[in-house]
Amino acid sequence: MDSSAPTPAASPDRYNFLDAEARWRQAWADAGCFRVKTDPARPKYYVLEMFPYPSGKLHVGHVRNYTMGDVVTRYKKARGFNVLHPMGWDAFGLPAENAAIAGGVHPATWTYENIATMGAQLKLIGLSYDWDREIATCHPEYYRHEQKMFLDFLKAGLAYRKESWVNWDPVEHTVLANEQVIEGRGWRSGALVEKRLLSQWFLKITDFAEDLLAGIETLDRWPERVRLMQANWIGRSEGARLRFAIADTDESRDFQGETVEVFTTRPDTLFGAAFCAISANHPIAKRLGEQDPAIAEFNAECNRIGTSEAAIETAEKLGYRTRLSVAHPLVPGLALPVYIANFVLMEYGTGAIFGCPAHDQRDLDFARKYGLPVRTVVRPQDGEAAEIGTEAFTATDGVLVNSGFLDGLAVPDAKRKVIERLETLGVGTKTIQYRLRDWGVSRQRYWGCPIPIIHCPDCGIVPVPESELPVRLPDDVSFDQPGNPLDRHPTWKYVKCPHCGTDARRETDTFDTFFESSWYFARFCSPRSDKAFERADVDYWLPVDQYIGGIEHAILHLLYARFFTHALKRCGYLGITEPFAGLFTQGMVCHETYKSDAGAWLYPEEVFTKDDGAHVDAAGHPVAVGRMEKMSKSKKNVVGLETIVESYGADTARLFLMSDSPPERDLEWTASGIEGIWRYVNRLYRLVVESRPRLAAPGTKPDEAHIATRRILHKTIAALTEDLEQFRFNRAVARLRELSNHLEDVAAKADGATLREALDTMTVLIGPMLPHLAEELWQALGHDGLLVEQPWPVADPDLLRDDTVTMAVQVNGKLRATLELPRDVSEDAAREAALAQPTVQKALEGRQVRKVIVVPGRIINVVG
């Protein structure tokens, strides 16, 4: 329990971190170590952690990814790069409004207070930010630029307004984008999302579907997982669109000459078509509904059924047989019935399909249910067409049958040929269909960037003139009733039309808050510019070389930001298409959960451990220990940042967060773990302080032991450098411990020069992870100036290679001996040495040696 952890007191043999950490943070700030400027003469490196939403307070779980960015920044700086490492606040969002509703505090006040709190917390842990570049996206000097961008997008045809069925979150009282609906629920509220028909602003992300997909190939420093998720989200499929003419019958006089357009990925199965099905929101379904209350009711029912996993699994596939039928485009005289079906989505393809029961499972189920014919048109490559029972034949390596001019063709050839025919007939075309849909950016909320549009009864949609930007949020708003305060504001929305001067009204929706985070990385390049950013600055700094954030943004933010970069390029803002060259997705910090016997969550510091290991609360009542879960305020399994920094120091917390667990995996925060790191930090301190007297000792003639120490030192430099390059922080920590363990063993007998080199170098190596301690030790070692400005050590290649190698000796694959042999030992000599081993002879048990495999420097395997 954290509460049982002693507060380490300062003592002569203990590192006084409280004093030292504050002192060195001040020294970095005074020297402006992390203030950078555009300098094309120097190589640049841009490190960025996903900026936080200022929700209240940070706990130790938040700090992990900032520490990773800090380690990279300090390391790259030592390697000579001009490193940009900025921090800011993703400051628009619903929690501020909820706080306003609950507590009567204005969202702006709430937000800026949280920014002050969290900013101070971040400064406690010694992060290498250029604070001069701090931005908050709720500031008009930030959001004015995205209003301009939106107007530019509008001019470029990348923004449009359209009435469509959208996802409505009934708890947040706002629309959500498709990316923000997870298993049918709002991504933040968890409420079941409803479908509503609303007029909304969209950004044309689909214009870049192909570019965004192709771009994924170039992102070779992104996790494979994220690339795959994005590719799946974009969801490219090749197929055909084709039009079925509505059959001219007595029942369909009013649809004469009209067509039903469908999308299919299996145009080759067209001869097996048994029906057409359209979405309940298809224009034809709506027209039919207007005439027939039964159809209207069926359509409404389809919209009521949710899209959650449970709803989909249990919902029956329902069809409503309309009075319409369509003519098969290739089979004269064949008419197919038209159904309205609850499983056809208006949002994908054309909102209509043709059903081929023999070769699609869902179509087969539907056909069996409604007694439709099942006609096999693809047979297995070798063999006859099997009788279709309850399972469709969906393999695509078959051969076409019962399909007229397609008979005998393989599926891919048949696809090609049938599309050719459809194109000749003028009833269809080859198409590429994406799952990706345009990004709906309108939100019916106050605390966001106003959409700079005026609705005029005469002129329609009129952009706010650029000279009038920014459109500022009004301060005087009330949250005493649900809905959008901007819409209820007494005066704000009433304006004159900029064109004709008549009474008009402002757009009262604000942008999705993902709008702000879609370009902030560029704003950091010129945070005080009166333009969105300066071209010279973004040309130098972008793309971000190392981006660090949570996997939860694998699609949402990362896709929006990639799209924005394409769109900004098209509008002439910048010259790149991919904003983030390298991406790292870090794991979460977890902690045990505690529950009192009354069922209430308890904070770790409210829980005590008795001698027998039982857990109790302050009153001595038993406490149930739950499983490790992501630190979260709601379950109270959080450890306060200040608590840890005051008890152990920032460096101890930082090193703990970098140790043991690989950075992409979850990390368990434990009291014993932090204790262990604290002990290690003190050992490092003592190692240096106690070695100081020996540094003055004259260098003796270097003997074997000194060379061994230097070898270990230089191997550590090489390995640690490689680990940092590859984001293997846990291994880097292990290597540091190997080095310091060795130095502790030899310090008392090492010669001055060797010890000096080793301790100086070790101090530089711990710098990225333990920056305060490193400065303190650097000073203790007698150096002037700041360690943070020291160059990274370079390993001497001669010291990376030993004179001898340890080779394993196996007999039939089993280890029987190890041999210390000269590095350049010949294969013959190695073989002889191995065979001479008594253990080898014994293991052979008198058998003939059939073969000896020698892998230089590694292994000798005797096969007998």
Place this chain on the structure above:
RNA sequence: GAGGACGUGGUGGAACUGGUAGACACAUUGGACUUAAAAUUCAACGGCUUCGGCCAUGCGGGUUCGAUUCCCGCCGUCCUCACCA
């Protein structure tokens, strides 16, 4: 339903490109120091063993001189998307 990842001691994890499995830690146990504790420090720490070894990287096969690593089939855990035509 589609796609993907992972599975190593009591625990977190290491093992380069197929080459000595368990680095580095945490926990535990025992010893030293101490009036005692804390701190520090030394040692043991996968299992079994007749002390020669044997068995061990989820399970079963395969390839190989040699497999935690490659291939096939299971089992389990996790993630993403999902009525996508």
